[in-house]
Amino acid sequence: MLPMIERLQRFSQLDRADLDALKRLPHRIRETSAHEEIIATGQKLDRVFIVESGWLIRSRLLDDGRRQILNFMLPGDCFDLQCLVRARADHTVTSATLARLRMISASEFLDCVRDNANLATAFWWAAVQEESILREQIVRLGRRTARERIAHMMLELIRRRRLATAGTANDELLKLPVTREMIADALGLSEVHVSRTTSFLRQAGLLDVSNGTAKVLDLKGLMRLADFDETYLHVDEKFRLPGREHAESA
Amino acid sequence: MLPMIERLQRFSQLDRADLDALKRLPHRIRETSAHEEIIATGQKLDRVFIVESGWLIRSRLLDDGRRQILNFMLPGDCFDLQCLVRARADHTVTSATLARLRMISASEFLDCVRDNANLATAFWWAAVQEESILREQIVRLGRRTARERIAHMMLELIRRRRLATAGTANDELLKLPVTREMIADALGLSEVHVSRTTSFLRQAGLLDVSNGTAKVLDLKGLMRLADFDETYLHVDEKFRLPGREHAESA
DNA sequence: CGCGGGTTTGAATGAGTTCAATCACGGTGG
DNA sequence: CCACCGTGATTGAACTCATTCAAACCCGCG
The missing domain is CATH 1.10.10.10 (Winged helix-like DNA-binding domain superfamily/Winged helix DNA-binding domain)
Structure with missing residues (x-):
């Protein structure tokens, strides 16, 4: 949890109450070993993940075995806010190392950010940054x-x-x-x-x-x-x- | 406006009232010729754009002149929901053709979707799809x-x-x-x-x-x-x- | 008719791939 | 303590896909 808070606080004004609300959110912890599949392609997304430690990779596999890693997910990153509309995963998430993940159910997460504009802003920012990182990845690969x-x-x-x-x-x-x-x-x-x-x-x-x-x-x-x-x-x-x-x- | 509604309706249950709320949103129309700059790098984003007709391109320019187009924006697409946290643009948006754009101020847009879960879902979906398209672009370029x-x-x-x-x-x-x-x-x-x-x-x-x-x-x-x-x-x-x-x- | 933007073609070059061999390192078991 | 193995990293040589530069082409337009 700490790296996430560190990151969010740098960009949004979160007070004690906001942090408490975030910490108190019902959640489960998942500890993975390296090379475990966290999210499979086609799976319905119903929870938000927060990386507490370890690295994850998000990737797409082509049918002839070629693989493209879309990005690395580091401690403090959160994903997939897409679960808020119950989208299906169109790619795979795998642990690159031992990792510790905090999982929050989509509905409870949504209720929380609906009531708390500061947290909503903070997570929206995280999403903006993530998308920006994807765009930069496009530039890297293309040019x-x-x-x-x-x-x-x-x-x-x-x-x-x-x-x-x-x-x-x-x-x-x-x-x-x-x-x-x-x-x-x-x-x-x-x-x-x-x-x-x-x-x-x-x-x-x-x-x-x-x-x-x-x-x-x-x-x-x-x-x-x-x-x-x-x-x-x-x-x-x-x-x-x-x-x-x-x-x-x- | 029509292409956007067509697109949103395909994925979310929007009733008459939702559509009315969307149509009634205060907005301005911008008609561009080809090769006009719509959004410049570094600019603070404060409105949502909806493409009513024409094509736009979103691109990043490297200092030695190399250019990478991130994606094409077609009629029915909307951007940039990032304006909801007043982010700065980290790339350029240009018209590829004559285009007609509907612009809605961030604050009014936000008020609207806050009150209307159906519209919120619809636009969230559009954002999910857009991000997904970016990811596929990564795969195309990389592999x-x-x-x-x-x-x-x-x-x-x-x-x-x-x-x-x-x-x-x-x-x-x-x-x-x-x-x-x-x-x-x-x-x-x-x-x-x-x-x-x-x-x-x-x-x-x-x-x-x-x-x-x-x-x-x-x-x-x-x-x-x-x-x-x-x-x-x-x-x-x-x-x-x-x-x-x-x-x-x- | 000539001009200009965009497109196509050719030839030479180059960045990155492929395949295969070798190396380095950390177990594991004898 | 050492032989053996497996995984990942490195190196070399041949090859290929894509780039570069330059010339030609096409076509609509003044």
Whole structure:
């Protein structure tokens, strides 16, 4: 629960009562081992998940075995707000590591945010950010080279982690509990080429991805290579619901 | 307005009163010519847009001129519900053609859906579908070949149009008011390769993209090539808000 | 008739894939 | 303590899909 609260608080004004309401929400905890299926394609969604620890991956499988990882879900992330209209899952969610998940029933979650505008705003923000991350993933895949993709994704992951850890984490070093194959499936590359590209980045003195970690060697250089611009993460924005007054301009 | 209503009604139970509430919402109409910028990067979002006619594109521009089109917005689509938390745009929206847009202020829109669960559900559904389309775009870019990408996107566009036209449109023929360059920027390809690939598809007797239209020559073959599975469009689902009863299974 | 936007074609190049072999590392069992 | 195994990472060589650059083409329009 803590990483989620950390994250939400950074963007919305949540007071003691809001946090209590959130913590008191009836829920169940699920502890998974690595590589467990959490949500299967076609399944009807009826609960919200909050990642308390561990990494999850959201992916789509093509019939001939090709796989595309849509995004990684880190501690503090929540999904799927789609359950609020009882949609069916069109993709799979799997644990990448041991993970601890908090599950809240859709109806109880809905009742809660209906009564609490601050929480509603906070979760809406989380959804806005998640969608934004998907869009950036599109840009990465469509218009960036392998080097840029890897550099860009690592910077995103580091930045996202910071949001959920109150800035206590070391921004130079990211625990990266995923195989080359997962990186490849996330970035639309082959395992082999991920290997070649990471070793290029290491030799270039920019980034060292090895032993389950990513170590930033040259932040400026890496950001330049990746053309990294974090505005899509909406980190500097304070969200609020619109007031009654009208918009300022056409 | 009509395409939007057509689309919403297909997925949610909207009665006369709901439709009236929607139609009566204060709004302004904007008529654009082709290639106008509707929303600029960094702009604060304070209104919901509904496409009444014409096509729009949502895109991100990299600093060296590369462009990625995130998706196409067709008549009946609505965006950006992100305005409900006053987020800033992290991308650009441009008209691809003459277009007619209905704009509703965020606060009035919010008041309306707060009071009307049916409309709230309907728009939530639209958001779920839009996000799903983004995810499919990720799969296309990450794990499909050029041929598959083009075939897949055309099938999606045809299917989406059907949702907004009460099935009166001809599913074999799609008006495609976009240049090769836009197709290329949407699919992460070069203009040249789009040209080569469409001419391959034409010679293969599958799909004829020319003169601003896409004509399906062999639907089955095209769907096989594209590995097209429309469940991600959620067309067969009836959405509703969750009741108070609990979920059926763990 | 010539101009311009968009499209197509050709040839050379390049980024990334594929397949297969090798390596590194951490068990596990003898 | 070491041989054996399995998983994941790396390397090399051949290949392929897509890009780049440049030229030609098409067609509607002034």
